[in-house]
């Protein structure tokens with residue numbers, strides 16, 4: 001049905017009407033006093049969302065641009081870095097790092113499993129010469145629905161003392177607790193079309209004092225993504241280049257919505273959505289791709305047996321106007337992924353699970369009793 005699309009992919013995520021309407025305005029000059037006020041408010045609210053007093057900078061890029069900025073501002077060619085790779089986005093960190101001539105050592109885990117924090121601990125403890133300049137990881141690995149144990153890995157980085165911790169928090173920020181100051185995270189990258197509830201086009205990077213120190217000696221080339229330019233401008237409630245003015249009106253509205261919901265409530269809601277989705281999938285007899293202990297709050301990956309993942313996606317889209325994500329790289333056709341990140345409520349999960357049941361029935365999958373998924377989700381909602 002026209003205009004009835006429901007996004008249950010891990011970005012772009014659904015956008016609230018309040019945000020859409022906030023963007024439906026004539027742009028104003030980005031050097032005007034009125035726009036300075038917008039930037040001042042955004043900066044304050046971004047720091048609130050990031051739980052930090054560090055700089056949080058806005059860039060006109062997708063999430064990958066924020067990741068690239070996180071590399072090129074703080075490192076030099078030949079620097080030794082440890083990269084966690086257990087999925088598409090960890091792999092992207094390794095690719096970016098190699099593209100800029102870093103000496104990359106990967107710590108890997110099978111896709112669908114979490115990174116082993118001890119593997120980082122051992123490498124860091126063995127580095128008595130303090131040559132490891134950064135540990136680079138993806139917190140919520142969107143390609144598999146796995147949440148890596150950032151807190152423990154970061155503990156090892158802190159014991160090392162010299163290394164920076166650089167984090168892709170693209171699908172954890174705004175869904176999962178990422179206390180930047182409490183944990184001492186140096187560089188944290190995120191993007192607008194995920195937990196922020198606004199369309200794609202803005203990237204965010206938070207930068208610690210320790211990272212700014214590293215900036216002073218970092219030799220990788222940079223111009224548009226030179227974060228000092230953004231810091232200087234942000235300190236004056238301005239921006240170094242023309243920013244996406246209307247997207248920032250949207251961000252103003254979405255951050256106001258987030259502040260009124262409250263961080264704890266936002267995290268609790270995402271946890272509830274995750275638990276209900278996982279309970280429902282189990283009740284349908286479909287295997288979950290990530291374990292309960294390592295489940296991301298943003299996305300649930302399912303590896304169906306006895307029914308094809310791509311057929312499920314296709315019927316869900318055609319008949320119920322619900323967009324699910326497929327598998328990436330070697331997981332293409334093997335898994336489907338249900339995004340529950342950002343502007344998603346309990347009702348959306350119930351609708352998605354009911355539609356999934358109807359889809360399974362249409363596809364002739366008979367390993368469940370109809371209604372079992374909805375009942376499991378409903379009871380999870382009643383109990384968490």
Ligand SMILES: *Cc1c(COP(=O)(O)O)cnc(C)c1O
Nearest residue numbers: 062063064089142168170171191
């Ligand atoms: C979406 C996403 C990104 C950024 O992808 P872009 O397409 O560049 O916005 C990076 N990391 C993770 C974990 C993501 O989910």
